[in-house]
Amino acid sequence: MSSASSSFSPKRPDKLDYQHPCFCKVPSRVKTAKNPHNYGKKFRVCVNSLSSRTPQCKFWEWLDDGIVDNANSGKSSTEVENDVSQWKMKMIHDNMSLKHEIEKIRLEMFYCKTVFFVIIFLNVLNLVLKG
Numbered sequence: 001m002s003s004a005s006s007s008f009s010p011k012r013p014d015k016l017d018y019q020h021p022c023f024c025k026v027p028s029r030v031k032t033a034k035n036p037h038n039y040g041k042k043f044r045v046c047v048n049s050l051s052s053r054t055p056q057c058k059f060w061e062w063l064d065d066g067i068v069d070n071a072n073s074g075k076s077s078t079e080v081e082n083d084v085s086q087w088k089m090k091m092i093h094d095n096m097s098l099k100h101e102i103e104k105i106r107l108e109m110f111y112c113k114t115v116f117f118v119i120i121f122l123n124v125l126n127l128v129l130k131g
Contacts, residue, residue: 028059
């Protein structure tokens with residue numbers, strides 16, 4: 001038993017962050033990501049999200065790479081900004097395409113009005129010449 005207890009190393013306690021409370025108004029806990037995608041990144045998490053005995057809180061945010069929330073599928077603020085820039089460029093492109101389509105439709109309407117006017121004029125002229 002003594003060999004088992006000597007090989008046991010307790011977890012290092014996480015730092016409590018009193019300056020950044022969570023939605024529950026309790027100090028958040030600073031932790032380090034261990035998954036391969038975000039390994040070593042620091043983040044804040046609610047202490048209530050860590051325990052099965054307390055109500056679950058959804059609060060957490062990255063410390064070094066921007067805020068992450070559940071509404072944007074776990075993307076960092078940099079990733080969200082890149083997404084917004086891409087959407088903005090797509091909207092600008094779509095807007096230019098729509099303006100081009102509108103101009104084509106206006107030109108077609110002008111041609112249709114011109115043809116309609118010519119047809120009406122010729123019909124009136126035909127009626128005048130017959131009468």
